[in-house]
Amino acid sequence: MPRARRNAPTRQPRLAPAGPTAWAGLALRVLDSAEARGLPRRILLEASGLERARLTEPEARVSLLAVYTLLEEAAARLGDGCFGLHMGASLRVEDFDALGFLMVSSRTLGDALEHVLRYQRLWSEGERFTLEREAGRVTVTYHPYGPERPAHRLMAQLVFADLVLNGGRLVGGLPGARLRLRGSRPAEASVYARVLGIPVSFRAPQDVLEMPAALLASPLPGADAGLSGVLARATDRMLAGLPASSRVADQVRALLPELLPESGADLAHLAARLRMSPRTLQRRLRDEGTSLDTEREAFRRQQACVLLEADTPIAEVAWRLGYSAPSAFHHAFRRWTGQSPREWRMEGEVAASPRTVVLPPRPPRSRP
Template identity: 40%
Template sequence: MSNAPHEPSQASVSASLTQAVLHAASRLGLDRQALLTACDLCDEQLTDPDARIPFSAQQALWSELDARLLHPEPGLLLGRNLTPGPFSVLSYLLQSSATLGDALNTALRYQRLGGEGGELHIETHDDSLLLLYRPLHPQHPATRIRVLAMLACWVQMTTPLLDGFRLLGAQFRHDAPDDLTPYQDVFACPLQFASDEYAIALPHALCQVPLVQANPPLQQLLRQHAETLLARLPSASLGARVIGLLGEQLAHGEPDRAELARALNLSERTLQRRLAEEGCSYQQLLADTRRQLAEQHLRDGRLPAAEIALLLGYSEPSVFFRAFRLWTGLTPGEYRARHGAG
């Protein structure tokens, strides 16, 4: 299923993230109410941390910040003043992941919770990982400040969570500025400008390093909430919404297709037909969701395989063991020995 960025008229972003940007702006001396007025926003739209606002409204906010902050690179300044807490469920999911690799997989799955202004991709190379961010309409005047703030915040958030964190390089679509000092202060790595991509590279070996704030029980609760939020996004494909609802159902035992169809205001037959139009099926999505949750539980290493089977709605552990071997070619025990957190 495609995760391509949505058109600006449909795209939305997290109210929590917008709150975080406004908090950072206030710390830098800008007037919050003046910014809200200039962007045609109000505090009531941002009160609920799970609420959404139009991407176009946040773009207007970035444009205002670019004009009002007296700094050679306002995006880097804002990124260093963004605090991850107000990002709500997505930020806490990333911080509580077992390893950096788990955090990156989580970011890929739930990136739309942060916003639909672009798309994250990860390329794996021999000794490095390349994290690419492809913004919606890269030529928009506000894109530079927005993407630089995001990259700077990510580096600042990750550094204290990971022993030995460092970057191998950073790429930017815009031309090199006269003063590279703000970039060197944030990224501390070789810089490439006028690139085809916004990207940062890091050592592949860092993916296996445990994060300081790893918290598997909290992860499980947050994932259930994140799946619910993902399913509610109106622009999500039907398949994505089914995956989200399956995640909720599997937290309570055997999933029920009829109940899921009712939650989507569809008949079971219509559900199957529309999923087929998207090139998938209910059984395929159920198997994919079970596999992802099973692998996550086994990597976390806290639950016995038989208990994982019950959590995923299997009536007998032996059925789960056979399914897992079909998915991965490994038994649950072999998978945990290879990929577990320790």
Template identity: 35%
Template sequence: MPSSAVAALGSRSVRHAMQVLDALKLPGVTSERLCREFGLSLSALEDPEYRIPYATLDALLERAVELSGDDNLGLHMANLPVVDPDDMASAVIATSPNLHESFERGVRYQRVWGDGERLKLEETERGIRVRYTPVGAWRPAHRHLSEMAMAQFIQGARLLTGQNVTPLCVRFVHPEPADAREHRERYGCPIVFRAPTNDIEFSREDAALPFLHADALVHAIFERQVQRELSQLPEAPGVVARVRAYLQRSLGGGDYTFAAVARALHLPARTLQRRLAEEGQSYAAILEELRRERASDFLQRRVSIAEVSFLLGYSDPSVFHRAFKRWWGMSPEAFRQRHGASR
């Protein structure tokens, strides 16, 4: 990915970096050594207001998996405390009235933890669904981040309600690991791999379960502190990153037209067009670049070509084939033969 695109992806709180370091306890592998490898300062990571680029966090997590040999590191990172006493957004969630409203607060205040819209809450016929979309083109770290997020959602639901909450279903975009026994034990519900999105679904009854520490007055105090914290954050990522994030969530199932993007960003269409031009981009170019990246990823993960065409929003597979040849200079079939065996 071009460096300008990486910069546009923004940064996130150091909390996940510290989770990686806390989960990685190996002889001869100190936190200081790992930080030096990625140009990080351990003392800086101990500052809860410090933020690091997403690409650095992803690389740190992938290196931790390599050093530990722990293929389920994301699941094991979820064993760490759900509520951070220095994290006011976590306090807002813990004092929410119920599970549904706690997720609403998590979506509303997610920028405290990192730039970009990674969490999305949706109503379903059976209850609620929380979608998690890691920032940037897919890479191995995203598997562990997604598995950790889903495990923490379940762990938090059980801890904060005092009930043995079991999701209706958990879905992941990545392939099923060689050994998924620990996943089935941890999630306790049907798991779908190679799904279009990472998400978790709870029943309407579980979503309405009251929280043990629900307190309207304390909640309001914490919420004001979080709003103050948000107001002090650096300026949010530019409109290019916001458009890209929306398209990531909407391709293959949502409305990803320019008009829909403008509505989602609460901008008039002409204003959005002008702001994209000011950042040297256009809606069509962002959409094409995202499709190009995701086509490569899907084909290397052995998703069928017809399904790739659908997931990228093409109504006619022949249009996808022509676009793919323009991007890569070969057909999707030839690309899969050349690159498919590498994963």
């Protein structure tokens, strides 16, 4: 009798990762770091449920929770509670592809950090970084995703090792910087200071890197305004290609360019556009580790630099960012940078020319 023909297996469609996603290159960097220390990739891939082929696809995204599992498995199997710290110390800015090169080509360290804030969804959709300045100091805060788990400390180790060591290499060190981390003091606490070269303390309410605000003005040796503009356009396209986020903070950021000139993007107008009550909007933002004031301030600070670099008149910059008068914008900008908008712009003209800048869309002007 003829042998029955076996049906060919049906190729199943590839499903998008559930929940928040992360750049697949991050998972690859974890695998590379673990393999360099003798831990086979196969073990970590099986533990996380990730596919090797999927990780190498262009612009691939993977589950952020799977990346968390990779970090936890690598640390546990290697017996290294500082795995994220050691991994971050081995990375270079260029390991982060287009975003890394965008940072290297930025005008100053502050501009590079602003790019991190603007494009942080490319790194991870669930996690967030915020930057605040007060009394001559600047803080970069890392906000992890989800309920507390060991991966949160490992990821904090990784991101701050990258910021401290790569940032320090770009500007010749970060004198006066210090790191404060959540959680109890670990047995290997001395490793932190030895690897990072800055004071590290624990039992803090948040994971925070603090440094003198003057360091933000440090020029970068690879500054290239033309290249930075090209990379920013490419990175903007990558950001636009991500699925719409369900996070309220991301929805607020998307509305700020439109609502700031119209109403200053106040709580009532934003809540109405998002079809929720002001109280609900405040609660949802608080649950995501942020607030309307934080989001509005971060957007204004980042866009102010973009608009000023494009030689936009200062009065128009103030209007587009929702300030009632140019004097209010001057006061805010000096608080952020220690300089007036005109001083900051003149310094940039000396440092880099010609300049290519990506502008946000100009909103319709509805008030004088």
